[in-house]
Amino acid sequence: MRLFYINYADLSVAYGATVCIVELAKALTKQGHEVTVIVPKFRATDNRTTDHRTTDYRTMDNGTTDKRTAENSFPQNHASRFTHHATRITHYDFEVVYIPNWDIRFLRKIWFYLASAVWVTLLALRKRPDILYWGEMTYTITPYLVSKLTGIPYAIIAHGFAPDELRVSKWRMAIVKWCQKVYFGNASVVITVTPKIAERIHEVYGIPKEKLVPIENGVNLERFKPMDKFEARRRLGLPETGYTYIGWVGYFFPWSGVETLLEAAKKILAEFPNARFIIVGHGIWGTHLSDFAQTLGLKVHLMKPLNNAPSNLPSTPLPDPANWQVCFTGEVANELVPVFINSWDIATAPYPGGRNEKSGGSSMKIREYFGCGVPVVTTDVAGIGTRWLIGEGEAEKLGNGETENRVRIGERGVLTVPDDADAFAEGLLFLIRNDSLREQMGKNARKFAETHCSWDEVARQTVKAFEGVNRNA
16 A cells, blocks of 8 residues: 655654654554655654654664664755755655645744645645545645545544644634534544544534544553663663662653652652652653742752753763752653663552643553553543553552542552542552562553553554455545
C-alpha cells in the first residue's frame, strides 16, 4: 500500500504527536508499505541540531546508526521567514516531505492548511497514493478538498476531540465544528486513539459508527525495554540504594495531573522521608508546577528551565538526593527517557478527570512505563482507558476511612480515583511497602506491552482499516 501521512507537526521536537508519526511510519514501512510523511518546514528544522533525529529515524534494528550526517539532509542557513520550496528527505525507512511555511507564530498553522492543499494535491496527482492519511485539523476542510481534487480517498486520525479541549469564543467554536463535520463526515474512515473519542465524534457530528475505528497508540519495545535498575541509576548519577524513586515523564499540560502527584508527595514524605520524586519534562505549565511544589514546602531542585525555551544545560548527572525531595529535570534527550524510567521503583500517571473523562487520549507514558517493566500508579479515567491498561483482574480494594473503595490493586499497577491526592498517596504507599509485588507487576506490565502495545500491531490494525477503505472506494 502507498500512503501519504500528513500532519501539522514539528519533527525536530520529540513529543507525543511526533513520536506517533515517526513510529507508525517506521512500522508501516517495515511491513512493506510505501510511506511519505508530509509536515510543515519550521525554521527550527534548518537551524536546530538534529542528532536526536538521526537516532530516532535512522537507527537500525541491530542498534547501529546510519552514518549519513544531518548536513546532508538539512539546508542550514535560511534567513528569510518563508521557505519557497518543498524539501524531500529520504530516511532509511520512509520519506519525509517538508512543505514551505511562514515562520510567523500566528500564521504557521493557517499557512500550512493552505499550502498543504496545493502541495499534497500536486504530489498525490504524481504519485497516486492509495490513501491520504491526515492528522486532525482545526480550522480547515483541506483533507476533503484535496480528496475531491485528486479522487483519492482519505482517512483522519483523531488524537483528541477539539470541542472538549479548546477554550475559544462561540463563533470560533462554530467554525471548528463546521470544519470537523465536513472532514469527518466525508472521510472514508476516522481512526481515533481511544473509544471515547469515537463516541464523542458520533454524538456531536452523527458520524456512523462503522466509519469510526479506535486504534490505541503503541510503544517502541526495542527502545523502551527493561534494563538493570542499578545501572540506570549509575548512568543518572543517583545512589543505587537508600532511596525509593518515584517518577513521571511527559509534557506539562493542564490535563497531566502532576499537581496531584506533588500533593501526594508531601504526604508520602511524612511517612517515607527517603522517597524521591523525579519529574521529567517541560512545557506550558512548567514554572507553575515548580512554584506549586515549593508552596507545598517541598525541597525542589531544577536542572534546567521548565518552559519551552531551548536550553543547553545538562540533564545529568542528577544532584545528590540528600539535597532535594523533588527534582525537575526539564527536557531531556530522547535516549535518556528509558534510562530515567528504568531507574524508578514506581512510575506515575495521575490524570485528572474533566476533559480526560469526556474524550481523553491514548496514554503513551503508561505504555512506555510498561515497556520498561515498571509498575504504575494511575487514575481511573474512562477517556484514557486506564482500567483496561492496569488490568483489574480480581481487583483488591484498598483503603480505609476516606480512601476506602477509592484505590484498587490491578495486575500491572494501582488505580485511584482522579483528582484525589489522598487516594493517590495511598496507592503509592501500598507499592512502596510491597517490593515483591512491584517486581511482579513490572513483569506483568512488560508482557502486556509486548502483546498489546507494539507499533507493529498498531500498523497492522491501521492497514486493516485502510484496506476496508480501498474495498469500499
